[in-house]
Amino acid sequence: MTAGEAENAAAEDAAAPDAAAENAAADGTGAGPGRIARLRAAALRRAAALSAGARRAVLAGLAIALLLGVVATALLGVSVHNDTVARDTAEAALTAARTDTERLLSIAPDTVDADLARARTLVTEPFASQFERTANEVIGPATRQHHLLTTTKVSRAALISSGPDRAEALVYITQYSSTGEQPLAKPTVISSQAREVLVKVGDRWLISEFITL
Secondary structure, rough: OOOOHHHHHHHHHHHHHHHHHHHHHHHHHOOHHHHHHHHHHHHHHHHHHHHHHHHHHHHHHHHHHHHHHHHHHHHHHHHHHHHHHHHHHHHHHHHHHHHHHHOOEEEHHHHHHHHHHHHHHHHHOOHHHHHHHHHHHOOOOOOHOOEEEEEEEEEEEEEEEEEEEEEEEEEEEEEEEEEOOOOOOOOOOOEEEEEEEEEOOOOOOEEEEEEEO
């Protein structure tokens, strides 16, 4: 290598670091103070964006959980209300089956007309027509003629089925009958069972079917 060539090579080696620094500054890969500041600002922006996204996700999750809680509470309230209404309806039908059967089948000679009029308010079709015929042709005449006193007690009653407007019940009946012709005789006791269908008319339960078993 000649003396001139050696001098050129040394000059090129000395200029290389300066060129590398310029290239790094131009393409943004240098590690100078400006580069560090830009990187820090970008990192802060990403952290802020991530935090905002996380907050939105948490708020969205809380909103969904709150909505689900409100819906679940509403559904539970409806279920409890429906259960309460169904239970009250069933109890009302069972009470009617018990008390109205006793009133329907109890009759006294001194109050026969009032007793039959009361009984007519406890029944509805199709049983109403059947009861009317039996009351006019059998119950009324026998009660008047023989001074027949009949007292009816329902010892047990149970629902077979129950709905908003219709119920079916099984009643266990005990009837005590005595006549004015034998005032000192013990009452005749007759036990039986009956299946009743009750329907709701207005706010009352009426007997629509009465079948002795």
